[in-house]
Amino acid sequence: MSLASIMQTNEQTLRPSDDSSIHKLVQTVFAEVLAEFSAWKVKYCKHFIRSLSHVTQSPRVPIPDGDSTRLHIVGKAGGSPDGDKEIMVAVTDYSEDGTPRSTSSISLQVVHAELLEPHRSYEYCTPISRNIFRGDDDDMMPFIPFADDPTFDHIDHTLCYGSFAWQDDYDPDLEVISLEAAYRLHAVHSLLYQDIDNTGILPFKLFSTPGKPGLFTLSRRRDLLRWNGTTIPCSYSFPSALLSHSILQHRLERTNALFCPNLNCVEPLCPVHVEMNPVPSPRKQTIRLSELLKRVKHPCEAGCFLQSMTAEVLPRWSEDAINSFKSIYHIEPDMIPCDHAELIFKPCHEVLYYRRLLYPDLDELQTARPNGEHKGKSRSLEFRDVDPLKFTPNDPCHHSGPCDVLSDCLCFKNKAHCQRNCRCPTKCARRWKGCRCAKARDGVSCVKFKRCSCVEARRECDPELCVKCGCRDPETSTCGNSQIQQGRFKELEVKESRWGIGVFLLESVTQGELIVEYLGELIYELTFDSRGEVADHLGRSYVFGLDKTLSLDSSRAGNASRFINHSGASDASGETQYNCRAFARLVNGEHRIGIFAIMNIDPGAEILIDYGPVFFTEQKNA
Ligand SMILES: C[S@@+](CC[C@H](N)C(=O)[O-])C[C@H]1O[C@@H](n2cnc3c(N)ncnc32)[C@H](O)[C@@H]1O
Incomplete structure (x- = not known):
């Protein structure tokens, strides 16, 4: 079916609304594309095989004087101190029909290569400058190592895997067919991609689900076969997720997923840190609004709420603007309206109006602990992160309230110090404080005999925390305990x-x-x-x-x-x-x-x- 005829059909097609007609339509279009693709593939493969069977006529290149190369050694170069290591070579240039066009001579240096040892089998190593997180290898065995070596226990090794890569029935063509069917259903029959996905009829999910990339995402990672039945325009891009660009929360989620949450890293698509990057759960307000307002001493701009405490005309915000404000409020509720205002491009008196409307101050602030909870016990500070062999670092904690058993704090559970990249307040009692070593007048600071607390805890000094030893600046630092991070x-x-x-x-x-x-x-x-x-x-x-x-x-x-x-x-x-x-x-x-x-x-x-x-x-x- 041509694109023109599809477009024609489009004008006559009405979008089905009930589930069973959507099901039927998805089935029909998928079957239609499958049939078209299969017919095309047979022809395409036949054509390809035929083209391989042709003997291509390469231009006849004369072989001068029985020499099989176009380079001829014509003598040793004279005059050089290393005379015997240079040779003169004649280079002949041939035209298309094989007749010599021109000949020139150049001098080449001879390098005597020592006998090269073949590379040892199964030994390859990618050079890296940072550790890479791998976790576990695929459960699918990619190939049989030492297949020709009877001394290797193949059966035992095979048992380490769940399946063989060569027996997987993954068919890359099905991805192409499903994408085409999804596009036609959307462009021609006006179905929403989400509705198509909900039928479960296509062999792949179009949108990604947690931990499993969808077909739209996968299609961006591979070159799709261009077949002549495709109607997807070259410039078309499928939506990557059910996230709208106009909604701030969605934009945050999208961006969040891209960057490493480890604040010591923040690299896009970081290969090192295993942490997932969830959007932090909403924080709870810990300071009353009346208290916050008292902190504002000067108007932020003309018309600041300080100058007119009540808005003369009630602000009418769009739903998107309200949602944006909610997103920012949930990230940082203890922020003055003037700062919120700057982030959402609204006047601060309007922000104050909506803040009062949406989040009236609670009598009991939400950080209050349940009755009868023994504060001292839940906040006990016990650490076991000194011995690397008995401890595995956890993801940075992110939760509301103090780092304790009630907040489900990961650091508390793991008996670890909170790190710089944890989302708890900087005043959190569990946070590692760094050392207080001063710069050495001569020699090195932060070494064991000087009782550096970082050295004793087997951690390198932290450039953000250990300010006195100067480990932040490798040029001037005397710190002897930051060599790995500085890559010296x-x-x-x-x-x-x-x-x-x-x-x-x-x-x-x-x-x-x-x-x-x-x-x-x-x-x-x-x-x-x-x-x-x-x-x-x-x-x-x-x-x-x-x-x-x-x-x-x-x-x-x-x-x-x-x-x-x-x-x-x-x-x-x-x-x-x-x-x-x-x-x-x-x-x-x-x-x-x-x-x-x-x-x-x-x-x-x-x-x-x-x-x-x-x-x-x-x-x-x-
Ligand atoms: C980390 S690799 C070291 C590099 C290795 N020499 C190579 O050629 O790739 C460790 C392996 O080196 C060999 N090796 C290293 N030190 C050794 C020693 N003192 N005696 C015997 N084999 C040693 C052992 O085969 C060991 O499993």
Whole structure:
């Protein structure tokens, strides 16, 4: 069916209103598009196969003097001190019909490549400069590792997965067909996309649901097949969600979903932080309006509520304007009307009018606790976030009221300090306060023997909180406890070592200095187990335990630190040569691993750490 004929039909079509006619229509149009697409595909594939069977005639290129190349070595270049490393090469340019057009000679330098070793199988590593959150690998097995190696236990490894990628009946054509059907139903039959979705007849949901992207979102992530039956204009874009652009709350939700909620990061589509980014639940008013109004000392502009406490003409706001005000009020109810006014582009006396109308001050402010609640008990401050191996950082808390059992505070439940990126008031008693170390006159501040509270709590200094040590400015700072976040890494070289590849220093370091951050993918235990089988078979593991639930694996993504070898008490040679140690630090709310020098080390030395007593026993027992 052509676009013109569809448009013609459109004029005659009336939008069905009852459920059963909508169902019937969706079924009919879907079947129609499916039939059209299938007919087109058969023809298209036949045409394609036929075109492959044609022997294409490439232009005949003469092969001069039996040489198979168009480059001819014509002699060694003279006059250069490295004469024997340069050769002269004649380059012949041929015309379309294969006759030589011109010949010129150029000199090339000869580089003698050493014999190249083939890359070891199943070893690839994406270079990264930040940890990546992976959680768990897909439940679908993408391919069979070591398929030609009988010593690998394929059955056991297969049991780690729920299905095989090659047996999945996912048909990308169905996405194209469903989109076309949805578009026709909307453009030609005037159905709402939501009504089409509600029928459940199309094989995919059009709109995203929590945790599951819908077809409209998916279609933006892939190149759709252009088939000649499509009526979707090239410039058309499907709605991404049931969110209206004119409603502030919807715009907030859309924007919120895009940026990382971790205020230490705030990157769009952040790959590191696992936190979901819910729109914060509405805050409750804690200051009476009468109190707030007393805080306004000067009129914000001519006509400020301070000058005329009652609006002469009752303001008539649109529904959108009222909703915008409600959204802003719920984010920050304890704000003076003049500030609310600036945010919604309305005069403050009008804001005050609507605020009184919509949110009359309650007798009891909503922060009041239920009767009989024992305040002291619910606010008890107990922390267990000092030991990384017994603790996993939680998402930043966001709730109304103080961080305690009544507010369902995540930090309270996890016995963690509230972080800078928590949404509780800055005065919250659970908040980590940072250290009070002063800048060192000479040498380094914030080190263990100076009793820095951050060092003792195994967290790096926080540039927002630890103001005195100056860790915010790496140029002038004397802080010895912010090296990971500042990325002060040493020059390293990766080359052959006694135990495969190793890492070597290119500059000298002093005891306590950070060499490099150990980077990788943050994974849960199930993935640690499934990847462990491959690592055991290779005889090389790249995993560090990070905290109670997460490990850091650099087998697939990492930096030079993944090649750091072991030498320690558990070393087969019995020698103890390690010169560095790996320490986990809580850095602005997340655990990261730094490799630190435990002695002064000269350039050229290999970086060695002690993997610990269980590493090699576990590998052997696997
Ligand atoms: C993190 S990787 C280190 C990089 C590794 N050498 C490579 O070539 O990829 C850890 C693996 O290196 C090897 N390795 C490191 N130190 C070793 C040592 N002292 N003795 C034996 N093998 C060692 C083991 O195979 C171990 O699983």
